[in-house]
Amino acid sequence: MAEKKPIGTVLVAGAGVSGIKAALELAEIGYKVLLTDASPQIGGILAKLDNQFPSDHCGMCRILPMVGREYASQYCMRKGLYHENIEILPFTELTRVEGDVGNYTIELLKKARYIDTDKCNGLGECIKVCPVEVPDEFNHGLTQRKAVYKPVPHSTPQMLLVDMDVCTNCGECVKVCPTNVINLGAEDEAFTRHVHSIILASGVKLYNLEEFEDAKSWAVSQDVISALAFERIISGTGTFDGQIKRPSDGKPAKKIAWVQCMGSRNRRQKRDYCSSICCMFALKEAMLARQKGGDDVEATIFYMDMRTFGKDFYRYYEKAVDAGVKFIRCRVQEVMHNPDKSLSMRYYDSQKEEFFVADYDMVVLSTGQIPHKTHAKLAKLFHLELNCQGLLPTQIYDKVKLVKPGVFLCGSLMGLTDLSEAISSGIAAAGQASTLLSSLDVTIIEEEQIAEPTTKDRQVPLISVVLCKCSEKVEKSSVDFGALEMGLKKFNFVGEVNIIDMVCSDQGKENLLKLLKKSQSNRLIIGACHPFMYRKSLKNLAKKAGFAASLIEIFDLSSIVHKGFFESVKKDQTHEAYSEIISIMENLKLKPALHVETLSMNRTALVVGGGIAGMHASFALAQRGVDVHLVEKSDKLGGYAGNNIHATIDDLEPVSMAKDLMIKVLEHKNIILHKNCEVAATQGSFGAFETRIRDLENQENQYLSHGAAIIATGGLEGKTAEYEYGNSANILTQAQLREGLSTGKIDVSDAQNIVMIQCVGSREKQGRKYCSRICCIGAIANALAIQEKNPDARIFILYRDVMTYGFAEQYYTKARGAGIVFVSYDLDKKPEVELVDGKPVIKFTESVLNSEIELSPDFLILSPGVDPEVSNREVGKAFDLPVNDDGFFIEADSKWRPIEFLRTGFYVAGVAHSPMTLKDAILQAEAAAQKVYAHLSSRKIHRAHVISKVHDAICVRCQRCVDICPYDARSYDKVLDSIMVDAAACQACGMCGVACQNNAARIMGFSDKQIMAVIDAKLSENPMFMVGK
Amino acid sequence: MDFSESDKDLWKQIYNTKDLLYCLNCSTCLSGCPASHGDPPLLVRNLARMVVFGLEDDLLDDDTPWACVSCSRCEEMCPMDVKPFEMILAIRKWQSANDETRVPPSIVEIYKRGYTQSVGTNTKLRKSLGLPELQTITKMPQMLKLYQQMLMKTPVVSENDYMFNEE
Amino acid sequence: MELCLFLGCNTPAIRPDVERAIRATMPELGVDLAEVEGYVCCPAFGSFPSTDDDSHLASSGWNLSIAEAKGLDIMVQCGSCYSSLRMGLDHLAHDDLKLARVNELLELTGRKLECKTAVRHVSEILYNEVGVEKISRTIKKSLEGLHGVIQYPCHTLFPSEIVGFEESPRQPKALRVLTEALGATVESYSRELQCCGGAGGFSSSSPAEATAFTKTKLDAIIEETKADFIVVSCITCLMYLDNIQKKLNEAENTDKYNIPVFDYNQLLALCMGFDPKQVASICTIPRNLVIDRL
Ligand code: SF4
Ligand code: SF4
């Protein structure tokens, strides 16, 4: 590189999950990211949630990069985010944007924290003395905090701040601060930066009980709480250490009611949308309540529609029904508290035609999401008008592209999203930004490549110990470093002990490098604070000084030191540190030097499926210079939507859109199209796959080499034989109706009654066990189309739950306003259809008046939903990718890794994943392309040192390890008759080692001998200072 | 329930506002309605449905709209802004127009003396409380006459004039 | 300020002591009262508003136009009158066709309506215009040591965009704050926002159920509070809550339902030193326990 190009820099404004994900994606490629957030701490609402559906536990760390794990440090994300390419700016707002695509000058305003967090030791002496007490936002007012406080109690490092709104300026904190970092006179600070692209990711606001009118009728007792507050109650780090007690008196809550749609689906209060997430939220909480509180906990959900539209949501709902969660379809107006503190709710049972009053210990309000206030502010920054839904205007097919080129958005700015959508949109937005950056004259931050030094592992172990005393933060450390040094030096395998200071600073690092260069030792222990933040740079530094990467141990010294401050009975921290170091040394002494080769990447991608998702992903990759093999089973591109759906309710035109895309795909030099071909088998591992495809016409085989693959096989319209389908010309599917209406073949102008039945064969134990997601909206679109042609027709839509989640709720409202009548039916009382003179006669129970209706409609329209592509199982087999019972592919993690497979190098997009709307499919395709690009853009992948291996000679091929590996890293190769380990996928979790009965599955650098040595060291009294004293 | 008998457009006669059609059948209105405690209960949600379905006969026969205490809770709480209380009044109006036995006797009182009670006749009591004599319309025959003339032009009075004329 | 006092039917006819209390207290607080000569029934919801739009709105228009001719806003105590007038006004002010039709009808009588008159509730005037400070400054006696509970008139709360004046209609506080200004301790209870149940046809068409409904409210007051009195600001609430207690005592053969009910202005008048015999003399449940403590 002759000239120095600027490093591609992206502003990610908003550090909720989607923002964090976008930032990580870009940082991994090597771009520089400024990650800002208006709140004092990053992480959005997720810092509060311990448990997510469907696994009911946290899993946020799963969004961290998993390939090249040792270089991309791993840590608990609820504590914070650390990446050397990401500059985190909490409490900072974007105030001005100037410039155009690829070149923006932004102005940021950093709000005063009144505490220099770089120097603060986080011990909170100030908090102890602050006299002001206010309800704590983090625990939703269930607890109190001071004016100086930690916004997220478990974050690392601790990021304190002073809440000036409540601070009385008494100055007590300033007096006690040992590090002298409180400045109550601090001011906000404005500064400008240059960036090449902008991703907007400011999150949602969860409906706050105090803020809105409808929640106020419920504010009658402390035991009526918001869903998020309940989340804090069941959290292990929360109010009652995870026990379910009612806030008013701490008594166990045994009867709990959830009230849905609080603050959502309210036209009167101008919130005519469904907040999409709260149904699943309530289900999860109800399940957790029973899990944690025991079977005698009664959980009841008051609802209108259980919106279980997403992948596996319905299964979860069934699980909840089976687990005894009670569901009552009634939107209740108010709650009354009784003298014994219980809470009474009165509801009407339409089937029994009777009112009931039920008492609960606790009532949880399913407070929904509302678009953040910042939407309007952002619109102003970019000189845009918000659309009718209060959202920023985006390009019609790309939810992540703002109408302004060069600016992208993700997460809740796109609408009301759930976690997995937030993640995929974060990736997709990063993808768009990186596409843009790859077309600009910018460069990436090159990985510092430090050659692995020649091994010294055959030499007698000689350990160098470096301890950072961190004086800036731990002034009054109770550890006696001098004594420690003396104690350690007595061992003959210790080369030297260096006590240094501030190794986190540049000066400190320079000092350390000098010291290490002089060292004769061959192994190294470094004790410092926050190892997850500094591990990478310290390791690189040590490597430069000639240490082998696998022979360096970095441990957390500061928390040992800190502990001394917290515990009232002070243990001897010096001794604690000493014994910690001894045990690490015992391990290190025995450690082998591990050598790894980097994997080289084949920079070609394979895309299976030529529907809109597949084409979009192919084109997105091709544009960024990646070669693509696009394999399509049929003889034409476009898939189901691209060939059949001409228009959608949100004004999309899939067929014409697909045509345009097709031309781009066909014309692009980087895309090779294989039509009429199916995938047969694959070999190899991440970065170097070879896949055999078969031409269906001439049965010829072809072998394609690729580094990664995207599965985008798509879906089909569901089939049914229910409700006399096929036996009458007047019984049609929604697709037939849509087609017939657009061609004019179906004439509805004289129709008097038209009945539509939803969920035909969907969401049933026998049949599709999932919600097809698009048929409710589809039925509404068709009903409105009929209405337009024949306003006199009476249209009935028989439904179980109307799945118009998010802003699609407005279509539901519109349809009712147009006079379309919605009648709910129960699964155990489905409508009955019979044919009289070849015409359908339908009987159903009208749910509101609870009366039987018999009708002879002119047309009976069925919504049979979406089926998976039939070839999914074969494709799954060919690639060794899992397919669920329904026939859709199973992603690695439904919330945190929604578009990846466990098998490294494979991604999923579109209906292959689950039924979804066109925009969502495009978004996933974009995200999948980004993931592939991120991997293929770096020519080499650093494998981890510590991975599992197979001792082939003693392996009996029982394949226990293959089954148990949670990362799909192990497989059995029939040809070689051996167990194979995918080095990129293995996370060294050790499960295989546990499962293997022959000790054939081994984790490198984790021998039994080492472990025993560590245990021995820990157990033995390490009388210190034998020499010193 | 026989739908062939029902009038799809009845709602336009009764309560001609799209607000009604937005009803979600969510039950908010009836869950807090005081008159829903009655026997038979006033079920606002069901009335809305009956209007939408156009169940003319059932609606004409239904007494429950008259049990409403006019608290307007339903109106405040209805998430779809159906304005159920307005609908209750609209149903009553429609019933009164189609069935003279529904016409409330109180309007005859008002026609005759301006009030539902005999206002201003308790002069002795008022005096003892230190209250002035009231300028009621009853005591202003000319004004009362004008008021009555005006009412005569309204449907309920003109169509049921026999109720008002007999002296 | 000067306002037209709209009395409605029940107050002057059945509970004129409330009228006396209003007429006594408001001028002392700087609110002069004018008459609405020749006014008619508001119209009550069970009358013209249940028959047709013309008779309904013409009656509203009649009343509004009298005040409008005087150039004054209207002040009402009765909840139904207040709500009926405000809803009538709302229809007329927002619907030109309806207003034109009403003016057609009013024209016959030589009147006309431009919807310039506002309709306000007495508790809102006291809360917003007079203010608690002035009230506490003006009173001569205090309710200190006495416990009160509030019955909020539904008609002053819902539908909030038409009749409301509270910051939050679901967490109203005007009457509480006003009562506290008289020195009383105001207690909350679980069924504070429950309707008294007295208006409309409910109590006559389902007498047993209606009584049971209101009984839950009174029981909540008795069980949960140390209430010495109930404060209302609506003539229907006043009469209904007062009379029903006697009924309950008779039906249950007890004397536990004996909480005196006061209109707010009655309490105000008492605290200002007016003669109880004039401002608080008509009741079913005796009020002497409270009056004697003053
Ligand atoms: S229907 Fe929508 S708004 Fe209502 S609770 Fe469910 S997800 Fe939330
Ligand atoms: S089970 Fe074994 S192979 Fe799988 S990730 Fe864990 S250590 Fe690696």
Ligand code: SF4
């Ligand atoms: S509250 Fe409104 S939307 Fe709900 S059932 Fe009643 S009228 Fe319908």
Ligand code: SF4
């Ligand atoms: S206004 Fe009538 S229908 Fe509505 S809640 Fe009150 S009593 Fe019930």
